[in-house]
Amino acid sequence: MEKATFGAGCFWCLEAAAQTVDGVTSAVSGFMGGQRPDPTYEQVCRGDTGHAEVVQITFDPARVSYETLLGLFWKIHDPTQLHRQGADIGPQYRSVIFYHTPAQQQAAARSRDEQNRSGAHARPVVTAIEAAGPFYPAGPEHQNYYRRNPQQAYCRLVIRPKLEKLKRPTAPAD
DSSP states (O other): EEEEOOOOHHHHHHHHHHSTTTTEEEEEEESSEEEEESSOHHHHHTTTOEEEEEEEEEEEETOOOOHHHHHHHHHHSOTTSSSSSEEEEEGGOOOEEESSSSHHHHHHHHHHHHHHHTTTSSOOOOOEEEEEEEEEEOOOOGTTTTOOOOHHHHIIIIIIHHHHHOOOOOOOOO
8 A cells, every 4th residue: 555645725625536536545634744743623724834734545556546646636626826725725725745755756746747738727836746744634523524524515515516527426435
């Protein structure tokens, strides 16, 4: 098993999408990239811990490639926004790839360069690529959020349309 860690705005969106990928064995919402050890959700929301909301994905590379996960990452959010995804504003919502190996670092850089060359975005991609550091899981109320709350307004209005755009199942799996 390998790990991939991405920040793409609110972690609930990426978590929901990653959970639909064959070969992903877990997708855990949490925080990475800041200075404060073991931050709370409230501390990260204030925007002064340096942490980004992230999803740490555990995957079987024999079933899904890191490059496939990068493709999902690029599609689930707007990588041209520095500290914003939709109505979510602040450095905790930044677009960032945290690499766990030199091979992931190289793949992420290649992928970001391809995104910039592709013409898929009206503005330059601002996604940071940083070495993975300590991962701090968010509280249990933030895990499996879409699966547990499919009728909640954020799930219906933000997450479900992203899953539809990705052609992913919108009915939460049990």
